[in-house]
Amino acid sequence: VSRSRAEAAPSFIYVPELGARGDELVLGTEESHYLARVCRARAGQMVSGTDGRGAVARLTLISVRPQVRVRLDAIEHEDRAREAVVWCGAPEGARADCLVEKLGEFGISALQPVDCARAAWRITGARRARWQRVAISALRQSRGSRLMLIEPPLPLAAALESIPPGASRWLADPGGSPGQRPGPGRLSIGAVGPSGGFSPDEIALLQSAGFTPIPLASVRLRSETAALAWAAWWAAGAD
Amino acid sequence: VSRSRAEAAPSFIYVPELGARGDELVLGTEESHYLARVCRARAGQMVSGTDGRGAVARLTLISVRPQVRVRLDAIEHEDRAREAVVWCGAPEGARADCLVEKLGEFGISALQPVDCARAAWRITGARRARWQRVAISALRQSRGSRLMLIEPPLPLAAALESIPPGASRWLADPGGSPGQRPGPGRLSIGAVGPSGGFSPDEIALLQSAGFTPIPLASVRLRSETAALAWAAWWAAGAD
Numbered sequence: 001v002s003r004s005r006a007e008a009a010p011s012f013i014y015v016p017e018l019g020a021r022g023d024e025l026v027l028g029t030e031e032s033h034y035l036a037r038v039c040r041a042r043a044g045q046m047v048s049g050t051d052g053r054g055a056v057a058r059l060t061l062i063s064v065r066p067q068v069r070v071r072l073d074a075i076e077h078e079d080r081a082r083e084a085v086v087w088c089g090a091p092e093g094a095r096a097d098c099l100v101e102k103l104g105e106f107g108i109s110a111l112q113p114v115d116c117a118r119a120a121w122r123i124t125g126a127r128r129a130r131w132q133r134v135a136i137s138a139l140r141q142s143r144g145s146r147l148m149l150i151e152p153p154l155p156l157a158a159a160l161e162s163i164p165p166g167a168s169r170w171l172a173d174p175g176g177s178p179g180q181r182p183g184p185g186r187l188s189i190g191a192v193g194p195s196g197g198f199s200p201d202e203i204a205l206l207q208s209a210g211f212t213p214i215p216l217a218s219v220r221l222r223s224e225t226a227a228l229a230w231a232a233w234w235a236a237g238a239d
Numbered sequence: 240v241s242r243s244r245a246e247a248a249p250s251f252i253y254v255p256e257l258g259a260r261g262d263e264l265v266l267g268t269e270e271s272h273y274l275a276r277v278c279r280a281r282a283g284q285m286v287s288g289t290d291g292r293g294a295v296a297r298l299t300l301i302s303v304r305p306q307v308r309v310r311l312d313a314i315e316h317e318d319r320a321r322e323a324v325v326w327c328g329a330p331e332g333a334r335a336d337c338l339v340e341k342l343g344e345f346g347i348s349a350l351q352p353v354d355c356a357r358a359a360w361r362i363t364g365a366r367r368a369r370w371q372r373v374a375i376s377a378l379r380q381s382r383g384s385r386l387m388l389i390e391p392p393l394p395l396a397a398a399l400e401s402i403p404p405g406a407s408r409w410l411a412d413p414g415g416s417p418g419q420r421p422g423p424g425r426l427s428i429g430a431v432g433p434s435g436g437f438s439p440d441e442i443a444l445l446q447s448a449g450f451t452p453i454p455l456a457s458v459r460l461r462s463e464t465a466a467l468a469w470a471a472w473w474a475a476g477a478d
Contacts, residue, residue: 143458178476219383220381222380232472233475235455235456
């Protein structure tokens with residue numbers, strides 16, 4: 001978290017439709033507020049932006065009033081060397097808000113809520129909208145180029161059918177062997193049980209689908225804490 | 240987070256003054272509510288409890304009304320093989336609430352708020368009281384025997400003077416070498432800068448005090464996220 005470089009760096013915004021070089025863009029409400037009020041940016045200033053799908057652009061702020069307008073000076077596409085998806089059973093209460101924020105900061109590609117025998121997700125429209133705002137804020141904070149996707153919940157069996165070939169698979173489980181590293185694979189999937197844990201049948205299903213048990217701590221963790229711990233483990237294994 | 244054992248296990252409570260074998264105890268408001276309402280425990284049931292300072296007791300619930308009373312059947316003291324303290328600069332806004340909860344779950348011994356050149360803590364009495372409740376709830380959840388201490392803030396220089404000999408020292412810093420492990424030392428200290436980062440002077444001070452830079456992710460993390468990532472790294476290195 002040494003931010004000397006980051007502080008010198010231009011403000012960083014999320015612009016879903018970046019367009020091409022030379023284009024002028026009118027920013028949406030949220031990003032306009034962020035640039036004008038939070039960053040107190042002024043006309044003429046350089047800004048960076050991402051479309052959250054891998055493109056990063058250098059922008060110039062043209063005007064703050066009546067609308068926040070930027071000009072796109074240059075754009076490039078960032079490849080992603082490694083990628084992680086978190087499967088998570090439903091935690092208790094509103095605890096998933098913190099989960100979305102932190103997974104976004106760690107650069108997780110997608111959160112896949114998983115409905116399990118012992119707990120199912122209940123995601124209201126308001127909650128989904130809040131998570132989207134939190135994910136965008138985490139993207140800005142980490143100056144990433146990929147917005148974390150928050151998928152609709154899937155039953156575990158359906159999630160298992162969606163795994164692309166070659167993905168490394170990890171099951172948060174106190175019984176696993178410590179000291180493992182994420183490995184060189186491009187895509188890693190981390191599966192974490194709901195409040196109440198995966199059922200024995202679900203654990204058997206995951207293990208037969210190639211999920212390797214990995215202990216994240218010697219103590220009992222809440223679901224969302226285990227998901228964060230897995231994401232931290234993945235993020236630290238980037239060498 | 241496989242909880243089959245935990246579910247079969249008795250309810251777990253925090254009792255600051257456990258007393259000795261044969262003693263009868265009247266529980267405080269918070270633990271009474273937790274046992275009677277959250278766990279729906281009934282007279283005759285077995286309960287586990289800790290004083291948060293290493294003692295764990297087997298208790299029997301004697302009565303729920305008019306007061307929640309327990310009898311202490313057995314007590315033992317758990318030694319602690321390893322211990323971690325997190326030094327953390329002030330994060331933005333109310334973000335420290337999530338920090339306290341997760342550090343408590345990872346079994347961190349103490350959170351030492353550190354006042355830095357770029358940010359100082361402002362901790363109201365209400366905030367401190369809330370953190371204490373959050374730490375107790377994390378202790379119950381993880382069924383630990385040590386309540387995380389939340390120390391009053393110290394200036395960085397004063398914190399440096401308080402380090403016991405032999406402690407391993409880590410500085411969250413994107414420039415460090417990846418792949419490091421906590422090592423066999425009994426006490427580990429992880430230092431994380433405030434929102435805005437440690438100043439160059441502070442980083443030099445920490446490095447001259449033997450703090451090894453460790454990168455927790457290849458992306459920029461918020462202070463409290465870096466502190467969680469360090470705690471997860473420490474918790475996973477328990478072998």
